[in-house]
Amino acid sequence: MxxxxxxxxxxxxxxxxxxxxxxxxxxxxxxxxxxxxxxxxxxxxxxxxxxxxxxxxxxxxxxxxxxxxxxxxxxxxxxxxxxxxxxxxxxxxxxxxxxxxxxxxxxxxxxxxxxxxxxxxxxxxxxxxxxxxxxxxxxxxxxxxxxxxxxxxxxxxxxxxxxxxxxxxxKGVRVPFSNVRANAYQIGWGSDVRKGDVVVSWLPLYHDMGLVGTLLFAIYWNLDLVLMSPLTFLRRPRRWLEAISDHKGSLSPAPSFAYGYVARRVPAAKLAGLELGSWRVAYCGAEPVHPPALRGFAAHLAPAGFPASSLLPCYGLAEATLAVTFTPHQRGLAAHTLSRAALAEGHVRDPQDAPDALEVALLGPPLPQTEVQLRDPVDGVTPTSPREVGEIWLKGPQLTPGYLDDAAADALTHQDGWLRTGDLGSWIEGELAVLGRTKELIIVRGRNHAPIDLEWAAGEVEGLDASACCAFAATDPDGQEAAVVACEVPKDHPDPDALPERVAQAVRRATGIDLLAVVLLPPRAIPRTTSGKLQRGKVRERYLNGTLTC
Amino acid sequence: MANHRETLLGIVTELTGRDPQALEGLMQEPLADVGLDSIRQQELLAQLEDEYDVEISPEDAVHLDSLAAIERFIRGAQ
Missing domain, CATH: 3.40.50.12780 (ANL, N-terminal domain)
Structure with a gap:
């Protein structure tokens, strides 16, 4: 029948x-x-x-x-x-x-x-x-x-x-469906999910935030999902906003870059007719959260009714299915300013002066049933003292069992039921702040520098954008480790010739180190992953083999 | 035909900051070498769709891997 x-x-x-x-x-x-x-x-x-x-x-x-x-x-x-x-x-x-x-x-x-x-x-x-x-x-x-x-x-x-x-x-992470259910439940808790919520997504389904965070999340909670292709968003970013407006979308995530992209591609004049008041949670994750980009987005879309309190920066990674920490629902963006100089030595301190100040987004406490520990990045055991930077370890029902056919990777990252993330962070006001990655550390004269510190310093030079700068380690003629910054320069920059010195000055001011080189590149020349993360390793490789040029 | 190339290079100049003359020499090169990553490429396609009132599907787009290929596509669509 x-x-x-x-x-x-x-x-x-x-x-x-x-x-x-x-x-x-x-x-x-x-x-x-x-x-x-x-x-x-x-x-x-x-x-x-x-x-x-x-x-x-x-x-x-x-x-x-x-x-x-x-x-x-x-x-x-x-x-x-x-x-x-x-x-x-x-x-x-x-x-x-x-x-x-x-x-x-x-x-x-x-x-x-x-x-x-x-x-x-x-x-x-x-x-x-x-x-x-x-x-x-x-x-x-x-x-x-x-x-x-x-x-x-x-x-x-x-x-x-x-x-x-x-x-x-x-390299593939095995994601059992039991992990998906556990994380979907946690995300729903963190989103104060309710009947009638509408998920709107253009995120690619080959990425965890799209697959788990929108498709499987909507199915788990029996919610409507409005699904569009990432190409549609990239080509016509207003379609994302239209979908939220037309369908009264309430939950819609995106990586940090997308918020800046919308503000750039959808001019104020094109906001007419959009009603974004229904957008209750605008998750922001998958890459370091850049506070000015989110603030700019909220200000730009305020005339269309976007509530700034909906911004929800979060932290997660594929090895933990998707989500680990969430800022409180409806709190909005909270950022903290700390000292770059102290951070380079692994301490979280107040900045001494303006050039020393680094603004980071707070990413909230761990989701329910999730434990996060900060440990010494070298020994992987000693707990980090308050106001110090440590490596992020975690445990919870969303923790996946490991990599597919890669026992070596498992051994490095899964220890005694805990996951070693390779991310660096600290607790600030009871919330996690992610402050770099162990693998990308630049160590100069015995001091550790997260590349993002140098990038954000370079981004403060007039006409440059922190998300379009890339810092990495190289070796100077004396064989010592040194830092290089590559910057994408906008086409209309009035004085590109002066940039190398200005970038060097800004980095020197912020971190106290002299750059080995500043490389100027045309817009979009820095390789990024499909989710928009800088591929610092690739940039470094090109620099070292002499193919990183204008 | 010359007009199509002019329009195309005008848009690419706007997106990459490279002058049209330099782009003439890069017509056969991969778009990444022209300074167009996947995001800028979609911006370029959106502008061409508006300019020529055509729809460029993902399956067409995947073959548009150089400025010369894009120019041929526009010519064919007219």
Whole structure:
């Protein structure tokens, strides 16, 4: 018999994903025009169909598959269908024009060799580009639109989040569904989630903030989700604001850069007709939070009704599923000014004067059931005293079990039930402040400098932007470690010739060290990850091999 | 045809700060070497969509990996 009303026949297994499938669901918003709303009750048969289709193509529980993460109905159903089948989706970014199809094919091949998936699953358009891959291809548009109810063991479900590894050597974090549920619950708690909330997202589904923070979060809490492609946002950022305005969106996250991007790309004159008063939580995470960018965003969008109290900076990482600390709901941005000179020696102190002042965002206390410890970055054991900088260690129900097929990485990061994050931080006013990363430390004359200190100093030079400056360690002619700053210079800068000296002065003022070199670059020349993080290692590599030039 | 190139290079100049003459020499180079990362590239495509009243789909966009390819695409779309 054909299933007449899926909601009445939902299996226990399926309820682990869709608690109470009804009209609430996902609105798939295209680049132009109206969206298509699919209630979770109508999504369920499609997810069953996808599960049956993947099974018919030979995928079994525990088998991994590469999932080309696009934000359309068919691709989303394939991800969910694979998940409830017990197969393990490995989301990868779709091809992007900037690097061309060749680079994408190479990335898929690198994932195949490193992580041993059994199939490549995605929309036809992108699979056509992967014809040379030895992986069997499954076109999501061709998966059945219904299938038998699914029975299985949700405690075995998991997906993989590709993380810090390079393009050539992908590294994947195993994310069991139990971690997803735990973190979705915590995020809901931190967001004061309520019935009728509407999630709006353009975040890529190959990124944890998009996949866990919006898609799986909305499904977990049975909320409406308005989903658009990241390309739509990048091309037409006003679409994000329109989606929030049109759908009365209340929960919508973005990385720090996106807030600055909107303020730059959507001029005040284009805000007419937007009503953003419903936007209750504007999460800001995934990269260091730059207080001036968030303040600028709130001021720019205030005429459209955006409440500054909605800004919610947070801290997290893929190894902890997504979220670790949250600023209090409806508090808004809180920042603290500290001494750069003291910070370089691992202390949190008040600044001595204006040039010594560094403003950092406070990222809130740990989410419920989450423990955060600060420990000596070298020995990894000694607790850090108050007002000192330590390495962030954490523990909680969102802590993932480790990396896929990478015991060496596990041994470095997972110790006695704790995760060693590689991030540096301190407690300020009872909240976590992230103050750099151990791996990117620049050590000059025995003093530690987080690159971001130098970058923010350089960003204070007139006409430069801290998020477009990159600091890294190099070696001076005497063989001593020294710092280099590379800066992107806007096209209309009135006096670029004077910049190297000004940057050197600003850094010298802020940190007390002399730069080995200042490299001036055209706009957008600094490589960034797909989520917008500076790739300091890559910049350093190019500098060292002489290819970092204008 | 010359006009298309002029329009294209005008927009790229605005986005990258490189002068049109320098860009002429980079027509065949990867867009990253022209100073266009994935974000600036989307800005460029949005401006071209408005300028020529065309829609540039992601599957078209992935093949637009040089200024020459973009110029050919615009010419074909007209």
């Amino acid at each position: 054909h299933v007449v009303n899926a909601a009445h026949t939902v299996t226990e297994t399926e309820r682990a994903l869709f608690r109470d499938p009804g009209e609430t669901g996902i609105c798939f918003l295209p680049g132009r025009g109206e969206g298509t709303h699919v209630g979770y009750k109508d999504l369920l048969p499609l997810v069953r169909g996808a599960a049956a289709g993947l099974r018919a193509r030979g995928l079994r529980p525990g088998d991994r598959f590469v999932w080309v993460a696009t934000s359309d109905l068919h691709a989303v159903c394939a991800f969910l269908g694979g998940l409830i089948l017990g197969a393990v989706p490995i989301p990868v970014a779709p091809p992007r024009g900037i690097s061309g199809p060749g680079a994408w094919q190479a990335h898929v091949e690198a994932v195949r060799l490193a992580l041993h998936p059994k199939a490549l699953v995605g929309v036809e358009t992108w699979l056509e580009l992967a014809e040379d891959s030895p992986l069997p291809r499954v076109v999501v548009e061709q998966l059945p639109s219904d299938g038998p109810p699914v029975d299985g063991d949700p405690s075995t479900w998991e997906h993989v989040q590709l993380t810090s590894g390079s393009t050539a050597a992908p």
